[in-house]
Amino acid sequence: MSLLSLKAVRKSYWRGPHETSVLEDVSLEVGRGELVAVWGQRGAGKTTLATIAAGLQAPDSGSVCFEGSELESVRRARATHLHEGIGWVQRMGPQSGDFRMIVDYVSLPLLGAHSPRAARRRASAMLARLGVAGCAGERWESLTDGERTLVAVAHALVREPRLLVADDPTANLGVLQREQIIALLRQAADEHGLGILITVPDMPEMAHADRIGSLSDGRLMMARQPAAADGTVIDFPSRQQSV
Amino acid sequence: MSAKHAVLGLVIEQPGYGYQLARRLEERCAAWGWEPSGVYSALDSLVREGNVRSVRGKGSGTTGRAAPRAIYEATEKGHDFFREWMFETAPPSPVRQELDLKILFSGPEFLPRLIDQTWAQEQRCMDDLRNLTALSQPSVPGAPSSWREAAVVLQRDAEIKLLQVRIEWLQNARRVMRELHNRPRASQRGG
Numbered sequence: 001m002s003l004l005s006l007k008a009v010r011k012s013y014w015r016g017p018h019e020t021s022v023l024e025d026v027s028l029e030v031g032r033g034e035l036v037a038v039w040g041q042r043g044a045g046k047t048t049l050a051t052i053a054a055g056l057q058a059p060d061s062g063s064v065c066f067e068g069s070e071l072e073s074v075r076r077a078r079a080t081h082l083h084e085g086i087g088w089v090q091r092m093g094p095q096s097g098d099f100r101m102i103v104d105y106v107s108l109p110l111l112g113a114h115s116p117r118a119a120r121r122r123a124s125a126m127l128a129r130l131g132v133a134g135c136a137g138e139r140w141e142s143l144t145d146g147e148r149t150l151v152a153v154a155h156a157l158v159r160e161p162r163l164l165v166a167d168d169p170t171a172n173l174g175v176l177q178r179e180q181i182i183a184l185l186r187q188a189a190d191e192h193g194l195g196i197l198i199t200v201p202d203m204p205e206m207a208h209a210d211r212i213g214s215l216s217d218g219r220l221m222m223a224r225q226p227a228a229a230d231g232t233v234i235d236f237p238s239r240q241q242s243v
Numbered sequence: 244m245s246a247k248h249a250v251l252g253l254v255i256e257q258p259g260y261g262y263q264l265a266r267r268l269e270e271r272c273a274a275w276g277w278e279p280s281g282v283y284s285a286l287d288s289l290v291r292e293g294n295v296r297s298v299r300g301k302g303s304g305t306t307g308r309a310a311p312r313a314i315y316e317a318t319e320k321g322h323d324f325f326r327e328w329m330f331e332t333a334p335p336s337p338v339r340q341e342l343d344l345k346i347l348f349s350g351p352e353f354l355p356r357l358i359d360q361t362w363a364q365e366q367r368c369m370d371d372l373r374n375l376t377a378l379s380q381p382s383v384p385g386a387p388s389s390w391r392e393a394a395v396v397l398q399r400d401a402e403i404k405l406l407q408v409r410i411e412w413l414q415n416a417r418r419v420m421r422e423l424h425n426r427p428r429a430s431q432r433g434g
Contacts, residue, residue: 004291039407041411041414109380129269137283175393175396175397175400176387176393176396179387179396202407203372203403203404203406203407203410204399204400204403204404204407205398206372206376206403207375207376207403208376210377211373212369212372212373212376213369214365214369214410216417217414217418219364221365221366221369222365222369223366223370223372223373224369224370224373225373
């Protein structure tokens, strides 16, 4: 069973009297330990796809299932009410000035389920795991773009979700920082069995993905898996994750 | 482009047997699609030109009694030749596709078929891209720290970007073709 399954998803927006179709009959699956990357040009519908996949927006028709159950969508403004098994990488950072320190922001999704002290301890551990322990006492405004991305990933991962959805996680990053982020996501998929869906505006960001797709004209075209000369599919043992 | 400069670069980095060099070339330059046999013809040519020489290695096997194999190493002339190549300005290669020519000479009646062909070619580009990404080694977490690692990333990016540009063009061309195909016939005359 797939972790995430989108079937025949359609979505359109009204701009004045005109209806603009963004997604037409899009189907997509993400398995455990699988990194799936979807590329599209500006305006192709990447953000719409990502928010629908994370349950932050409902499709007009079609189904979105997470671990076999229909996903109930929450409004995007209430991303803290996401399904407990889904992490959403929010690169805009804290939406309120209440967070003096990054560690408080990263621990936010844990409050309620954990004491403030335990939440901070887990948040610090997650920041350390992503190599940005030094940012714990900093403010969002003082971070570099690369650090902001890693903090946003830490904020999404701290609840230990089974699925991570990120819309353009490497925006504004240089080539080497981009490699660092994608390699970290790859490691999270391989070592923790995390299913990951990312959307990207630049194809080199798909370099370590298990499956890749291109979104245009409302259609999602997935690349076929590499086939050997005799037509059999090549198995990549390093990319296999036990379920 | 032949594999000659790449093979010379490998030999300068570290001398090796022909088979080892073929394996290393495959790891480093998978996207170039050079056949292992191309490595041997490149080595022959480099030896003939005096850029590489072969020396006798130890015999293989546990006893070391098997026939010694040739180890290839760069000569001083080879180092100079490689340095000259590094300093040369490399012209970009023009990319021309048969589909572009079909579009240039097609009439409006062919638009539906050409639109289909843009989908087919995009699928092919995506499959090629998938082959490239599948060959890419999962990095050790952390930004590439050495020039060697960064160079591999840049080379892979160059290959991927070529496909991205082609796919973007196919999508844009398809949009224009659809728009014109859906217009009333009369408005297409005189264009």
